[in-house]
Amino acid sequence: MNPADLSQLLADYQALRAGDQRKKREDKDKDKDSDLPEMQPAGLQQQRQTFDQPDALWAAFAAHAPQQGWLQFQSHQLTFRDDLPAPAAEWGALLQAEAVAEGGLSLSVHRRPQGGWVLTESRHLQAGDLLCDQVRHLVHAAADTLAYRRYWRLDAELGAVQTAACFIGFKSIHDQGA
Structure with missing residues (x-):
């Protein structure tokens, strides 16, 4: 989709x-969870690496020094803040994970079907041909x-199609906004 179409959308x-928020004020509706999120133009840079061995995967993941995130092992799951915990042998292999590292780098680990x-390393860009919320x-x-x-890509036939969702950290349940 061209930049003019993106800007118009x-x-x-x-x-x-804005109309949704105005209606809520008029109706005195206090349900903040149903507010539409703010959307802005953005870009996304992604790099993917594949691994066959769990030790090599863990080494690559840990090399990014993730600051916070969640980990799911075969026999254990946990969240972490500040420092990546060392895995215990009894947890088994890492199955999935999401974390954020220095500079807002989002990390995602997923099992391949085969x-x-x-x-996946995902970096937010201030400009690009996507929308984000x-x-x-x-x-x-x-x-x-x-x-x-x-991140949303605009398709002439399908409309806005979500192309990625990147973990950006934990927020208190009491914080307003996303």
Whole structure:
């Protein structure tokens, strides 16, 4: 989609969002969770590496020095803040993970259907041919939320199609906005 179409769609979305917020004020509706998130133009730079061995995957993941995130092993799952914990042998292999490292680099680990893993490094760019917004998801039995930046590509036939969701950290459940 060309930049003019992207700009027009963004302007239309912001007008819809402003109307939704105005209606809530008029109705005195206090349900903040249903607000449309702010959307802005953006770009996304991604790099993927594949791994067949869990030790090589862990070494590559840990080399980024993630500051916070979540880890799911075969027999254990946890969240971390500040420092990446060393895995215990009884946890088994890492299955999935999401983390954020220095400079806002988002890291994602997923199992491949044919075996092995993919480590995706995602970097937010201030300009590009995508739209982005931020959303939060509740964490079970915690006072935090998982914050994500979602990226949308505009397709002439399908409209706005989500192309990526990148973990950007934990936020308190009491923080307003995404």
